[in-house]
Amino acid sequence: MDSSLYAARRRRNVIAAIASYGATFVGLTWLALILGVLFWQGLGGLSLRVFTEMTPPPGAMGGLLNAIVGSLIMTTLALLIGAPIGILAGTYMAEYGRHSYLTSVVRFINDILLSAPSIVVGLFIYYVMVRPMGHFSGVAGAVVLAVLVIPVMVRTTEDMLTLVPDTLREAAASIGLPRSLMIRQVAYRAARAGIITGLLLAVARISGETAPLLFTALNNQFYSINLNAPMASLPSVIFQFALSPYKDWQDLAWTGALIITLAVLAMSIIARSLTRTRKSS
């Protein structure tokens, strides 16, 4: 009588194992499918032309130069604005106020901002920048992205500085180094790989952002590096071209999607390998 009960338990176990293997298989297949289709559709259009020519009118040949340049400009600017603020805020949380009330509040709010819908941040910047200025602009796009960079940088900086052993800090303090110098000369150096990882993750996060750019930087058919005017970006061009009825625009959208994905994947893999070597050393 017991053996049947045992068999039932064994059977349940096997079913669970199969479900578990199956779920993992499906998850990995999905990743392969997405990447596979992306390469299949995007690789054909990938040529030098993509990087050297403007976005074309429908029916003509062209590339994605203005979009790529726009994305690069806005991403760089966003990093220049957002990264210092994020790093400094993380520094306060890990070095000055590690156990303070302010730190726990900021950490809680920061974690929420980290996963808050980016489109809402877009509306915020629209309200405080685009509306008063009266027109869409590249600066507004960069500021939106900067607001998205901040939480990533705060999180990684705090985590990485917390990992720096206190003995290093004590050694620095014992030779009379003032606290701010200790942080900049000792703690930052010890946490450098981690902070760079955070930068890469931040870039990976913002380089695919589309929604908040739609109503801050808008888009631009033409080559423009004027920050005070609407600016093209790779994601918004993909959005516009993919939803268009023209085959050649759709093909360019696929190529753009492939470029973004490759860049993002490369950055996350580099970021991962950076933290890995740090851990093993």
Place this chain on the structure above:
Amino acid sequence: MVDVAWQETDVSAQDVAERAKVLNRLRIGDIVFHHITRSSALFVLVVLGGVIVSLFLGALPALGEFGFGFLTAQSWNPVTEKFGALAPIYGTIVTSLIAMLIAVPFGLMIAMFLTELCPMWLRRPIGIAIELLAGIPSIIYGIWGLFVFAPFIQQYIQPPVIAAFENVPGLSILFAGPPFGIGVLTAGLILAIMVLPFITSISRDVFDAVPPVLKEAAYGLGWTQWEVWRYVVLPFTRIGVIGGVMLGLGRALGETMAVTFVIGNAHRISPSLFAPGTTISATIANEFTEAVGDLYTSSLIALGLILFVITFIVLAIARYLLLRIERRVG
């Protein structure tokens, strides 16, 4: 013989003054740096406050015009300037529910595989692969969903399902045709793929934090792997898993581009899951730049405010639960 050099020279007054100047500079630098970092930390709070205040101010005209009726009205008519948020709210909740119904069991099973069944050497690569899914920008899911997934659903999934449930009461309404491909169900499925990695990686982390003694004790009693996972690991990590699920839900509610591509942007509440619909974020993304008139724009900002309030609550609960489990483990 130990030579000890002893400086007998007097320290001149000038040296003292010099040293005081250097020390003073360092002291000021210290204070300045402290305040800069502190203001940066406060800036994070300012950003949150700015988001809330600006959304509220922007939404004020619409909220003043429609009042609480904005939440319950279904009409969305830019011509007559009658706006109601019910259809986008409904779409947001339904697509997120579909996503969670699929992603939660899948995510938990994958996490179970990664922590219990998978051979050690495979754990890291598979874990990374799943996390890479999380890193792919949402617009990629959108373009993939529009050109690959939606046609597939339209051709191979919807016709048989519509035919199969045609005469079943209840389900025939849920799966009523015609097969568009794009629609509420497709958007939910894409969302499921997008939140799967979040749920998986958090569940894996909390499963890993279960003390091995607990599992070993259960194995010692002769429990099977499934029983150990179901009756030891899962109850022990319940709070953390719920936190991870809420985090995924927060993502699903606010996800924009992937949904915008495949939901069809139709402002109506249809009982059929195959029908086109809209979500809050898709509505904003689609219509904001084309919105004419202050009331239209303000209504869209009001939608954003509703979305932010919903996701804020969900994410706050998620963080609170995850914080609790972090404290228990740490």
